[in-house]
Structures are given as structure tokens and as C-alpha cells.
Amino acid sequence: MGFFDRIFGHKKAQTNTVEKISTASEQAAFKNENVLKLLDLKNYIDSLMGEERYIAKSDYLEKIKEYEPVIDFFSVLQSSGMLDSFCQINGLPMAEVQNTIEAFTDIEKLIDRHNEEFITKTMIEEKEYLDNILKAVDPAISLDEDQRRAVLTDEDYCLVIAGAGAGKTTTVAAKVKYLVDKQGIKPSQILVVSYTNKAVNELKEKIRGALGIECPIATFHSTGNAVIHVNAPDEKLNIVDNSRLYFVIRDYFRGSVMQNESVVNKLIMFFASYFDAPYEGDDFNGFFNNIAKANFSTMRSDLEDFKCKIIDARTKKSVTIQNEVLRSHQEVEIANFLYLNNIDYDYEPVYPYNISYARKPYTPDFTIHQDGRSAYLEHFGISESGKNDRYSQEELDRYKQA
Helix, strand or coil, rough: CCCCHHHHHHCCCCCCCCCCCCHHHHHHHHHHHHHHHHHHHHHHHHHHCCCCCCCCHHHHHHHHHCCCHHHHHHHHHHCCCHHHHHHHHHHHHHHHHHHHHHHHHHHHHHHHHHHHHHHHHHHHHHHHHHHHHCCCCCCCCCCCCCHHHHHHHCCCCCCCCCCCCCCCHHHHHHHHHHHHHHCCCCCCHHEECCCCCCHHHHHHHHHEEECCCCCEEEEEHHHHHHHHHHHHCCCCCCCCCCCCCCCCCHHHHCCCCCCCHHHHHHHHHHHHCCCCCCCCCCCHHHHHHHHHHCCEHHHHHHCCCCCCECCCCCCEEEECCCCCCCCCHHHHHHHHHHCCCCCEEECCCCCCCCCCCCCCCCCEEEEEECCEEEEEEEECCCCCCCCCCCCHHHHHHHHHHH
């Protein structure tokens, strides 16, 4: 008789595909193993949730995965409607089993809630400490709520996004002091890195100078250089100078990038879409100067794949144009998309059909040619909400109805 047959008294036809547990002792061992593991899981989760600290993902994720087989076992019982009988036979409270399964399934949500409660509670209990955490640096410094949360968060990876002058350096200095004072971390086990020498010097003044914490503080370059020297002490390496930088990048492109077709395609799309980066300043004169100097030539033109014959109005002779220049970045992006996807197009050709009462020949932005058919694309510069400050609402409504 099989395991489930023995427990629930169901007789089942024996087939060659069913793996049976041959002896009663083996059946009992299998049953007890799952029950004991479930109880062990419940105790582990209870213990974890009772911790008076911030719980990082590395503290529980790997451990919790060890219990997946036993949760699968009880989930099958639950979905098949046999959990109640199993619990009665084994003296297990069914509600406790269901709660354990639910806790396992929602473990990350439970930990997130636990951590939020810990941070909220600690911000109150450690208010005086946090108020004065950088008093030695500057008595006037007072961390705001976001900075205090960043200091108290003890996750494996913690990303803090802030603009210039928002207090990132101050937050890092406070974090280092908190780790040493409250978490018992040795200064030698904390590495502080930054991009520029100026930021590193500022961090050194605050952390080493004012706070007296002798942890290593360096730029990314010097940190990488130090790692290389540890592994290759006899090799003299320095940051490459500009005269050699071109050759380093060239060799990398030739040896790595150009050997991978998918990477090359992504690189082409990157330059097609982002080479002329949008203006990010707030000076209107600078913005219009940027637009005036912008290069609106297409990839088809830059790759010398564009030739167009026209009749010169003065000489009446055929002239070949090899430079395709459009009117805006958006139109260039459209043209590049069509070109990269092998879609034949013309830019602003004269519409071949007569339009009644038209004051001038209509020239759609793009005409697409596929399998002997033509389609017309018109690019109209409006936002997602349909707004444009160059046109009145009446003109916009008339355009959208056209």
C-alpha cells in the first residue's frame, strides 16, 4: 500500500509508473521528515521576525530556499483537499500549517514590513543620537528623514539617488559612523569610494578628520589600481592617458564588440537614438544655440547609402544629393528606425494626388514603399497629452480631426 493510501485509507490500482515506499518504517520516516521540517520552518520564521534589527535579504533568502520541497509537499496536500486528514493523523493544527505556508509564500513582504517597523521605531528611539551624529563635523548639520532612513537601512545593496548639493557626502559620513557606533563594524572593514579626488578629500575631512574613523577612502580608479597591485604586485599600472585612450577603446571594439553581431546592432541603435543627446540645461539661449548647431543628418546619409537625383532649377541638369538632412531629432529617429529595419522611404516627397483648395503642394514627412504599395507618415510634434505651445487648441483639434 502506498504512502497516501496508508494515511487516508484509499486503495489505488498499482501500476509500474508509481514509485512505492516498501516498508512501514520508510513511510513513517518520510512522514516525520516533512512534519519536522515544517515545524523547523515555523520556528525559523518566528525567530527571524522576532529580531530587533534590520533584516537584509542575504540573512534569510538562501536559508528559506532550503524549505521549498517541504512547502511543495504540503501545498500538494492543500490543493488536493487532503491536508485536513493529514493534520489530524499527525496531530498538527491545520491553521498553523496554513499560516506557515502563507508566511513562506509572503516572506519578502513580511520582512519588508518588519524592516519598515524597525526603521520607524529606531528613528524615534535613536532620535537624539541621529540628531547629533555629525555634531563633530558641524553642529549645524541635521539629517532629514530620508537621510536617517538611508543610515538605518542595512540592506545588502542600498541605492540612494540624490541631486547635487542634496547631502550625499553627509549621508555617507553619517552611515559610516552608525556602522561603527551601533553595528560594531571595524573601520578597516568599511571601504568608501567616490568618483573625484575632490569628493574623496571632503569625505576624508569629515570621516577621518572630524569623526576620527580611520576607514579606507579612495576614488574608484585608485581602488581598482590597488586591487590590481595586490594580485599583480610586480606590474606597474596607472590610469591610461588621453594619448593612449583612443587605442585602448579601438582595440576593445575590434577584439570584443565587433565580434558580436547582437552587440553591434545594439551599439548602432544607441548611436542612432542617443548620439545627439537632448539639451538638459535651463538656459533658453543655450537651448536654441544647441538646436541651431544640431546635426539632423540621418544614418542612411552618414553611412553613404543615400543618393538622390534632382534637377537643378538654374542649370536644368541632374544633380546627385548625398547628404540627407531632416528638420528635427524626432524625424531623424524615425528615419533611422526605418533604415535599420530595411524599410524603403522618401523624405518629404510631393504628394502625388490633388488636394482641393490646397495653397501649396502637400509633402508628407515620410513615404514608405513596401511591395509596390505606398504609405504616408506625418510627424506632428505634440506631447502625449496632445499639447503644443506653437498651435492654438482650435488648430490642434482641426488637425486631429483631419
